Amino acid sequence: MNLLRWTSLVTIVVVMTLVGCGGGASSGDGNTTADAATETATVAVFCGKCGAEKGNESCCAADGAVCESCGLHKGTKLCCAALADEAKGKDICSGCGQVAEATHTCAVDGVKCEKCGLHEGSVACCKLKG
Numbered sequence: 001m002n003l004l005r006w007t008s009l010v011t012i013v014v015v016m017t018l019v020g021c022g023g024g025a026s027s028g029d030g031n032t033t034a035d036a037a038t039e040t041a042t043v044a045v046f047c048g049k050c051g052a053e054k055g056n057e058s059c060c061a062a063d064g065a066v067c068e069s070c071g072l073h074k075g076t077k078l079c080c081a082a083l084a085d086e087a088k089g090k091d092i093c094s095g096c097g098q099v100a101e102a103t104h105t106c107a108v109d110g111v112k113c114e115k116c117g118l119h120e121g122s123v124a125c126c127k128l129k130g
């Protein structure tokens with residue numbers, strides 16, 4: 001009697017686990033799709049005020065060392081990058097090297113620069129620090 005009850009309990013647990021797995025897998029697929037969409041929409045942007053990657057802890061950090069030559073934080077990607085005047089102080093897209101306006105999306109027909117990986121001819125092409 002006890003064994004019978006135990007067996008049916010195990011059966012219930014197994015069935016629930018299987019059902020749980022199925023549900024988890026399908027919701028996992030949904031998450032993957034959402035993540036991919038977010039990734040394409042959000043490309044890292046270099047902050048025009050400090051030169052660090054936006055959203056990074058070091059971005060506009062109060063204790064960041066300010067570079068005497070360019071006024072951005074020392075050691076950031078944009079520090080002393082010698083950007084064109086039109087791009088100075090502006091946020092730069094790390095995906096294509098263009099000025100990143102609020103609505104910026106990287107041009108799909110942009111030609112990737114072999115040296116720096118940004119789009120050829122963009123304001124930051126071959127001008128960012130290693």
Ligand SMILES: [Zn+2]
Pocket residue numbers: 047048049050051052054058059060061
């Ligand atoms: Zn910043």
Ligand SMILES: [Zn+2]
Pocket residue numbers: 067068069070071072073074078079080081
């Ligand atoms: Zn600098």
Ligand SMILES: [Zn+2]
Pocket residue numbers: 043093094095096097098104105106107
């Ligand atoms: Zn871009």
Ligand SMILES: [Zn+2]
Pocket residue numbers: 113114115116117118119120124125126127
């Ligand atoms: Zn380049």
